[in-house]
Amino acid sequence: xxYPEIDAFAxxxxxxxxxxxxxKMLTFTLLIFSFAFVDDLKIALYGFLFSILxxxxxxxxxxxxxxxxxxVFFFLFPLxxxxxxxxxxxxxxNISGISVSTEGLAYASLIIIRALAAxxxxxxxxxxxxxxxxxKALYALRVPGMLVQMLMFTYRYIFVIIDExxxxxxxxxCKGFRLKANYHGLxxxxxxxxxxxxxSYDRTSxxxxxxxxxxxxxxxxxxxxxxxxxxDYVLSTCxxxxxxxxxxxxxx
Amino acid sequence: MIEAVKVEGLxxxxxxxxxxLEGIDLTIYKGEKVVVVGPNGAGKTTFFLHLNGTIKNPAGxxxxxxxxxxxxxxxxxxxxxxxxxxxxxxxxxxPTVFDDVAxxxxxxxxxxxxVKKRVIKAxxxxxxxGFETKVPHNLSYGQKKRLALAAVLSMEPKxxxxxxxxxxxxxxxxxxxxSLINELNERDGITTIIAxxxxxxxxxxxxxxxxxxxxxxxEGSPRKIFSDWELLRENNLEAPDxxxxxxxxxxxxxxxxxxxxxxxxxxxxxxxxxEGKDGHIHLxxxxxxxxxxxxxxxxxxxxxxxxxx
Ligand SMILES: Nc1ncnc2c1ncn2[C@@H]1O[C@H](COP(=O)(O)OP(=O)(O)OP(=O)(O)O)[C@@H](O)[C@H]1O
Ligand SMILES: [Mg+2]
Numbered sequence: 001x002x003y004p005e006i007d008a009f010a011x012x013x014x015x016x017x018x019x020x021x022x023x024k025m026l027t028f029t030l031l032i033f034s035f036a037f038v039d040d041l042k043i044a045l046y047g048f049l050f051s052i053l054x055x056x057x058x059x060x061x062x063x064x065x066x067x068x069x070x071x072v073f074f075f076l077f078p079l080x081x082x083x084x085x086x087x088x089x090x091x092x093x094n095i096s097g098i099s100v101s102t103e104g105l106a107y108a109s110l111i112i113i114r115a116l117a118a119x120x121x122x123x124x125x126x127x128x129x130x131x132x133x134x135x136k137a138l139y140a141l142r143v144p145g146m147l148v149q150m151l152m153f154t155y156r157y158i159f160v161i162i163d164e165x166x167x168x169x170x171x172x173x174c175k176g177f178r179l180k181a182n183y184h185g186l187x188x189x190x191x192x193x194x195x196x197x198x199x200s201y202d203r204t205s206x207x208x209x210x211x212x213x214x215x216x217x218x219x220x221x222x223x224x225x226x227x228x229x230x231x232d233y234v235l236s237t238c239x240x241x242x243x244x245x246x247x248x249x250x251x252x
Numbered sequence: 253m254i255e256a257v258k259v260e261g262l263x264x265x266x267x268x269x270x271x272x273l274e275g276i277d278l279t280i281y282k283g284e285k286v287v288v289v290g291p292n293g294a295g296k297t298t299f300f301l302h303l304n305g306t307i308k309n310p311a312g313x314x315x316x317x318x319x320x321x322x323x324x325x326x327x328x329x330x331x332x333x334x335x336x337x338x339x340x341x342x343x344x345x346x347p348t349v350f351d352d353v354a355x356x357x358x359x360x361x362x363x364x365x366x367v368k369k370r371v372i373k374a375x376x377x378x379x380x381x382g383f384e385t386k387v388p389h390n391l392s393y394g395q396k397k398r399l400a401l402a403a404v405l406s407m408e409p410k411x412x413x414x415x416x417x418x419x420x421x422x423x424x425x426x427x428x429x430x431s432l433i434n435e436l437n438e439r440d441g442i443t444t445i446i447a448x449x450x451x452x453x454x455x456x457x458x459x460x461x462x463x464x465x466x467x468x469x470x471e472g473s474p475r476k477i478f479s480d481w482e483l484l485r486e487n488n489l490e491a492p493d494x495x496x497x498x499x500x501x502x503x504x505x506x507x508x509x510x511x512x513x514x515x516x517x518x519x520x521x522x523x524x525x526x527e528g529k530d531g532h533i534h535l536x537x538x539x540x541x542x543x544x545x546x547x548x549x550x551x552x553x554x555x556x557x558x559x560x561x
Contacts, residue, residue: 130347130348130385131347131387132346132347132348132351135347152346152347153345155347156345156346156347156388156389157345159389160341160389203341203342206337206339206342207342207343207345209301209304209306209337209342210337210342210343210345211345211355212304212305212306212326213304213305213306213330213334213335213337213404214330214355214356214359214403214404214407215326215327215329215330215356215359215360215407216355216359217326217359223354223358223364223367225364
């Protein structure tokens with residue numbers, strides 16, 4: 001079973017990897033929001049190119065990155081087909097009576113490019129930081145502890161649940177079960193999902209017991225020692241300038 | 253002797269009505285190695301959940317080094333008792349090995365340097381040094397098991413409670429784990445309380461045994477417990493293989509007062525007995541041997557006979 005490990009390449013070495021996790025988190029989030037609100041196609045394209053540049057600088061393997069980023073493209077691709085037909089505007093061409101509008105095409109491209117830019121940035125941010133560091137950065141940035149813990153446990157136990165599911169699945173297949181889209185197949189599949197939920201529930205109570213026995217009292221505490229260097233400040237300033245300038249260009 | 257753990261009149265029922273524990277009384281002294289045995293569903297795990305304050309129970313009193321466990325603050329309690337549960341996946345919940353081992357010490361409010369020192373020390377103890385930045389879900393089962401122990405050792409508890417530490421380990425890991433526990437007990441003076449089904453490993457880990465089956469059924473040295481086959485039968489327990497073999501040898505005329513509980517002990521005793529008998533011992537089959545043999549076999553094979561009756 002392949003695990004959805006986002007931080008598999010977090011131990012590589014690149015300027016993005018070395019960027020202070022807190023600063024990375026803040027500036028990348030700012031960039032993502034900034035690019036997401038650009039309403040000029042050309043500027044959005046520059047934003048996207050910039051995200052790709054960041055991805056290249058991070059030296060993450062391209063296959064690893066593409067596999068995750070292309071998902072977004074598949075999700076949004078239908079827009080490219082639908083919007084030119086539905087949005088009114090200047091006629092680009094006419095295919096047997098159906099008019100394709102320039103505005104629709106431009107608008108769909110804008111949405112897709114903005115989304116790709118945002119996802120590329122978010123992916124680079126998460127993939128260049130070890131997951132525990134991302135969590136610690138969230139703590140350090142005063143994100144509510146409850147939220148951070150929820151994220152942390154989701155990430156930790158998603159693997160255990162995947163294992164549990166594949167064990168159940170294998171044992172069902174060993175007993176001759178083949179999933180078919182009929183009533184029987186689906187009801188069995190429903191059972192296995194239900195069982196998974198019960199097992200997870202039992203596990204949560206055991207995990208909680210283990211936490212209590214190690215002195216957990218609801219207050220998350222973590223050892224955090226991040227240190228911003230000059231390099232981090234310079235890089236942060238550049239990022240913020242870029243995030244702001246894509247909106248200023250419009251005015252001139 | 254200093255009383256490490258004292259339990260008086262402890263009873264517990266789960267919310268669905270299952271009576272798990274009834275009137276438990278026991279005392280464990282500082283530095284002892286105690287094993288709790290009992291069939292599946294006997295309440296061993298339930299009992300351990302009381303020792304670390306997970307189950308809060310007004311019926312019955314548990315004191316650790318003279319202080320009631322229900323009155324201790326969490327930080328104090330984890331200084332005294334550390335519990336390692338059965339499934340390591342439940343106990344390793346942090347993103348990295350380091351964070352998992354540091355979890356307890358951080359909760360104790362220790363300083364960062366002290367936390368780091370303790371993590372390194374605990375990982376060294378269990379032989380996982382250099383694993384600090386690894387992700388727990390990528391470790392093997394045996395490594396997870398050792399990590400779960402390290403995560404409790406880092407709190408440096410005076411009493412260490414282990415629920416089935418040797419289950420599902422390969423022979424080498426099992427032997428390593430046993431000697432690690434013994435080392436903790438003998439060198440570091442940690443009182444150990446262990447629940448286990450593995451009777452062949454039990455003698456190495458116990459000075460004293462409690463038989464638990466909802467209530468405390470018996471208490472005594474491993475030898476005393478394993479000699480009482482009525483007791484074993486009633487509680488679905490078994491004696492170590494070596495012990496049974498020497499019972500059989502007794503029928504063939506081998507006479508020795510103390511029966512060995514482990515392989516090593518068997519070698520010692522056999523050597524001593526043979527040397528005491530001028531270099532050889534005499535085994536024989538008589539009329540009554542078969543009768544004695546079948547008595548011994550029957551008394552220890554109650555698991556197998558149950559089904560046939
Ligand atoms: N959460 C629970 N709710 C209800 N009943 C429970 C719960 N946990 C355990 N029990 C019941 O309490 C009894 C004691 O269980 P416990 O897990 O303590 O046994 P055990 O001695 O640890 O067994 P094993 O050797 O199989 O680990 C059993 O009858 C069990 O079914
Ligand atoms: Mg148990």
